[in-house]
Amino acid sequence: MLSYSVVVYKLYGIPQLDREYFQRLNTDENLFYLGLAVCWWFNPPILVTPIPYATFSLFHLITYFRSNIIPTFVPEAAPLLINSNAPVSGNAKIFVDLSKGLQNWVLKNYEGAMRSVSFAEVAIITSGLVAYIITWKIRLITLFFYLLFLRFRYHMNPFTKLAFKNVSERLDQVFLAPSAETRIPRYVKIAYRQIKGLLVYAGQINTPPPPTRR
Numbered sequence: 001m002l003s004y005s006v007v008v009y010k011l012y013g014i015p016q017l018d019r020e021y022f023q024r025l026n027t028d029e030n031l032f033y034l035g036l037a038v039c040w041w042f043n044p045p046i047l048v049t050p051i052p053y054a055t056f057s058l059f060h061l062i063t064y065f066r067s068n069i070i071p072t073f074v075p076e077a078a079p080l081l082i083n084s085n086a087p088v089s090g091n092a093k094i095f096v097d098l099s100k101g102l103q104n105w106v107l108k109n110y111e112g113a114m115r116s117v118s119f120a121e122v123a124i125i126t127s128g129l130v131a132y133i134i135t136w137k138i139r140l141i142t143l144f145f146y147l148l149f150l151r152f153r154y155h156m157n158p159f160t161k162l163a164f165k166n167v168s169e170r171l172d173q174v175f176l177a178p179s180a181e182t183r184i185p186r187y188v189k190i191a192y193r194q195i196k197g198l199l200v201y202a203g204q205i206n207t208p209p210p211p212t213r214r
Contacts, residue, residue: 004034118163
């Protein structure tokens with residue numbers, strides 16, 4: 001919560017009671033992750049909820065290490081991080097190679113990590129919340145709040161949209177003809193179709209505008 005509060009404050013400054021300020025906040029995923037963190041804070045711990053935060057933190061940590069830690073403690077390596085043709089000593093070259101290796105790792109794994117986070121948010125965390133509601137460990141309002149969060153992510157993030165598509169296709173194969181499991185009761189299939197239709201309808205109401213590119 002603290003880290004996202006700092007990010008939101010640095011982006012938007014002191015809260016202002018005007019329409020433009022709230023419109024800007026309404027399209028910033030940092031604010032939604034902050035709100036989600038507050039929601040988790042007031043609920044019993046759920047094992048899978050830290051998955052997105054842990055993944056984002058890993059990439060932020062690597063970026064901060066490359067951009068701030070290495071230039072601060074090995075200043076002679078800083079010129080080569082900016083200009084690959086700059087001269088560099090033997091000791092600094094170790095850190096330059098480390099920085100480049102980390103950068104290549106981020107470029108190679110970022111997209112896959114974001115796909116995994118989106119799948120976790122759509123399928124794993126949602127399933128965990130439903131299980132906790134069934135066992136009376138959390139309130140239904142928590143799931144409602146989380147579904148609003150997913151709705152925002154669906155309209156703003158292509159990885160989340162792809163995750164919804166993949167999960168939907170897999171569930172359709174299980175519950176809907178012609179590939180539906182024959183052992184699944186008919187009323188379950190009907191309930192799935194109705195719930196899916198309701199979620200699709202709710203997701204299309206007052207679709208938010210795309211975020212402003214900075």
